[in-house]
Amino acid sequence: MALKIAIFSRYPSDSRCPKGGVESVTVVLVKALAQLDDLDVHIITLEQKRTKISVEQDGDVTVHKLPGSRWPQILDIFVGPGKKQLVSYIKDLKPDILHTHETYGLGLGTFSIPHVFTVHGFDHANIIADSAKFGWLRSKLWKRMERRGLAAQKHIISITPYVRKMIEPLTGANIYDIDNPVDERFFNIKHQPEPGRILCVGWISERKNTLGAVEAFAAVTGRYAQAQLVIAGEPKEAEYYNRVKRCIDNNRLGNRVELLGHINHTQLEQELARTSVFFLPSRQENSPMAIAEAMATGIPIIASNRCGMPYMISEGKTGFLIDPESTDQITQRLIQLVGSQQLCQQIGLAGRHMALERFHPNAVALRTKAVYEKICTSH
Template identity: 25%
Template structure:
């Protein structure tokens, strides 16, 4: 099968920065190639038009057309021409694109077009309780309406998306995946009690709650240290250019001495940092099905995460980790402290978490689910 992924991001030096959508496509593409299928990564918003091949993947860089007031529409039509040329030449059977800002609203390829719900702008604005731009909501709804098929990374995301757009689209739940052979358990460094957060420093991921939680942890266990890893970001609510700057005054002075922020690190370094951590924390308010959680689970880490929506599709509270609402600071801190003090529970949760990743979120398992969905649409 010839499969295309149309995306604004992909984790490759030639295609620029990438977030969760790009990482998800990276894992999916690798698994599909390993299963013997041909995969094309079409990345728009690039510095120029280009094609190259690497690790069995075909890459198409697409430069946006810039004409005042018409840039988006003209770029969509340019992408449509690229897709149709590949289809006509027998190099493309189906294309998948994310729902973010509805880029495919006016893209009508000759092959089936699948929208994968990683979380639209409308979806995240709703979870963050802030207004969505009319243009984005219009484009996203049109993209959903015109798509030949819908995949959602979680049932929660699919149901909420239908509700927000007043749609009754059928969707198939196919989660994000990870390479469980790449993220494997490593021996804990028991000399330090490290609480690790890795991901973007941003309000929607609960980073302004984390200082308040850690203050409570530190009061009861002064050996605990908090390690933050990930790129800083602007704060949409206050207009601040740095979420990290907003976080710092929220820490008690004594607790702050045990806080370290490394900034963004290479993807390969993340595994080492996860391996050395004691507990991983994810106090997020807005996700669809985060890959970072899967990475920590695969490495058999004890986790305290948010209990909102999607979380229960990943972690069963008290079995593979603890789930707590991020605004309940005391309860969240108590769960972290419980795991810091109980090495047997750390191992119990970690082992159960990895077993779940292998059974439900491994790359090969998820790739086969996607292939079955693609085949139904093509035929």
């Protein structure tokens, strides 16, 4: 008899076009799980603009879309109508196990059905890194809620040793280490890099340190005429976006920096195929999908030495780690890779081998299924 799995997360209306890391992870994972024997996979979402429940099929996956609550999420995840509706619906669905990927999982630690919660990030840290309005207060509130939610968990999946390190003092839960999966199509990209083409993927924001990326790139352009910086992502705030554009204008980089805005997966594949160096100088990340996807393609990485990124990159072997606040250090690594196609190829190939072992969806699905079976057996 098939094990009935209910996964609560974000899920796009078109699974070919996920937006953001959590949606991408969810789509890849549920489709890989659905291909395994003896699993009946259901995905549940809460959507604020929805007015009624709908149930749809996406291949072998059953998608349940529920109307979202208008309550502030920080309250709704513990005591609001969103949580109450979610709990009621899951009980009626009668899954053998519930797997949550969204913040609402913080409020489901005492759920009667076997439950495992994947921790994708820490809102309290993201708020500070984004330099958000009233950030200190919002961060303090979220930190308290995260502590409360983690303390109640029985089973947690950690996507990186950084997450494990952060949560171990806060919970007595069983912690399982499983990397995020990468869509198989990234492993199948025909990589034909254009010399000097550098790609940044992510929100244009303080947290992603887009301005720092442009400032470091400006120091590279005088040395390499072929150097090109491509930024794929939407602005988070108009004021920060204007600062980035002013930096581009002041350094006369208008013909050397491309601002693509948001791109879909097909466009991302096309960009990765052309990319010589992948660049992510973020101030706060856990296990960014963008890095894993670039590694799967065979592209060398330059990323920050903070949070979860050092656990994804082997220094000097699959990429380079930099201090996101050090323009000189970033520039040095960019020059090193832009100046040597041979080094790019060597590092990119090593990264691809690592990605096959850690991020391939079939491997991640098998590890996840084993966790489900262990939890259900012990419940």
